[in-house]
Amino acid sequence: MTLRFAPSPSLRHVALAAASFAALATAGGAAQAQTVVKIGHVGPVSGPQAHYGRDNENGARMAVDELNKQNISIGGKKVTFELLAEDDAADPKQGTAAAQKLCDAKVNGVVGHLNSGTTIPASKVYNQCGLPMISPSATNPDLTKPGYKNVFRLLANDNALGAGLANYAHGTLKLKKVAIIDDRTAYGKGVAEVFAKTAKQLGMEVVSQQYTNDKAVDFMAILTAIKNKKPDGIFFGGMDPQAGPMLRQMQQLGLTKTYLFGGDGICTDKLIELASGAKTLGNVVCAVGGASLEKLAGGKDWRARYDAKFPGQFQVYSPYTYDATMVLVDAMKRANSVDPKVYGPKIVEAAYQGVTAKVQFESNGELKNPAMTLYGYKDGKKTPVN
Template identity: 40%
Template sequence: MKKKTLLLPAATLAASLFVGVAHAQDEQVVLIGLAAPLTGASARIGKDLENGAQLAIDDANAKHPGIAGKPVVYKLVSVDDQSDPRTAVTVAQQLVDRHVIGVVGHWNTGCSVPAARVYHDAGIAQIAPASTGHQYTLQGFDTAFRIMGHDDDGGAYTGAYAVKTLKAQRIAVIDDQTAFGAGLANQFIKGVQASGGNVIDHQYVTDKTLDFSGVLTAIKAKRPDLIFFGGLDVEAAPLVRRMRQLHIQAPLLGAGGFVSQTFLKLSGPAGDGVTALEPGRPLERMLGGTAFDAQYRARWHAPIELHAPFAYDAAATLIAATQQANSVAPKKIVATLHAMHRDGVTGAIAFDAQGNLVDPAYTIYQVKDGKWAVVDVLGGGAPAKTLTKTAGR
């Protein structure tokens, strides 16, 4: 009897293992790509994007999804574009060769623009979580989408804010000559001019510049009452410190890529008073921001750096497209995305004919006592269920 008693659980275990293996063999693995800077100066942003996308994958898999009557499991495939356009093209092809059904990426416009052609030629959807340069969606690729607003709108908002709210009359502009920084600066200038403002100087640096003494000395001589910088937070921090050292009292205004904990750490007390416009709502005003923040901290034991909610929505939107299309065929996913209306963590998600987010929100932040404080929220619409066919305009 003892021998028989021992054999029964073993037989039961073998049967359950067989069922588990058979189920695993029946599951279809659906690959979603993520392309971001996972090494280098912007690695913290890339990791933040990866973490956000992975949470969307986890949430989807927890629901035991199926497509065409068969169980599926979603898996994230991450590649490092190093914030370099040439590398971006290489890793984009790697994702295509892995047969991903869509891509979350890239982070910066300079990478998204050349990579978009690779994805388009393969017929694969690309949803950029943070590439704000309008040129990304002006290439005519029906596979290119973005989950936040672009710089043309952001520049108009920022320019109008500088003239009408900050009452600036003598505005100087600095840009880092990247696709991102130059795009921001040019659109800001258009926004200033459209609002009746005056740009007295436009200086140029690079994204590798460490010493801003030359351009700031030239600008100081022209007595600006506002300086706009088109570039990233890691560049803006030493710029702010050097402004204080040169006793330049004009406030600094930036847009996109400023509002991070890294800027606060690098700029220190000199950062107080800096104003920036960032695409999207502040986390606490997003539709699912509070819950997402708690989920992110519980899983990754760290605060959100910047764009994780947008990466989450990009991945979740790709997943929703496979579910709505009931297919993993890239062509059907692309078509479904063009008709997509859904509520995400960051807000209502629908795309216009170019692939831009419909009615995006922008937030004005200012550094006060070493923290980013919300000044105002501009734009942004109602939840997706109340949207009409504006996605096709």
């Protein structure tokens, strides 16, 4: 005889209740479904330019932290933002490797790179894998020349910076003779060539053109050759790890009345430390492709928030990485999608009021109506001069 056991009513009720609870839990989980949006950032966080890279990364990280407090939903799902930061050490090969790594990680967008020499080759990688990228600091005009639809620049390029400095040297300072030094990088060479070309067009004499590299610290031979030409000013196309020693050596050689011009690469707070008390710091005139934070609505408040979060680390580009991150997310919101193929075309339609500017782009990815600020170092502090 086969015995059959039926579950008791109480056990049946327990089973039904457990099944109902599991269904509710599943439904609740679906209602709370989240999308993780990965924003890639690349900059040099090792090597002599690490202070630039940390500052840039800080700006992007600050934006991500603030976005995560806004409870943003895109495509019907709550979004959590995550920063994937890579180091390119200001080296083009490491830059392309970092770009490929972000492509493989399927990040949703990229803020970077810092240097023109790393950004230009990396942009080709991002174009091939369909990732939108916004550089906060690469100023060489060649970045946008290939016409990639996914590549954008958030500040003025070298054509504006080099020409603006030459015009100031000629029109305001009334200089007659200038010398040129560049570090042979895409950035340094590019901005120096624009300065030299504009200086000649304005009637200034370029008395010497010298070359170095982005690892050098000894410029005595170059500066001695320049001194013999008696220029009123020297333009240096390069970064502050070289400009600091250059200022000290200019003082040693008695070039104490000679101006040192440079683009945004030398226009940092770090330059004060690198000049090690050289009085020639007071002869520096440098240009940044944006308006000064002090003159922007909300600029002082943004800087106060940055300094509270990253004390003593501000250099120059972090407001641009902050804005670049916000512009990517603004495009995602307008497209109602975090898919690069869907939101990417919306970036060029941006009309985003950022910390650095009202961000709008030309069809080629250049910023519309970019501002430019000239700075000097008065009493050891970087100060706008226009």
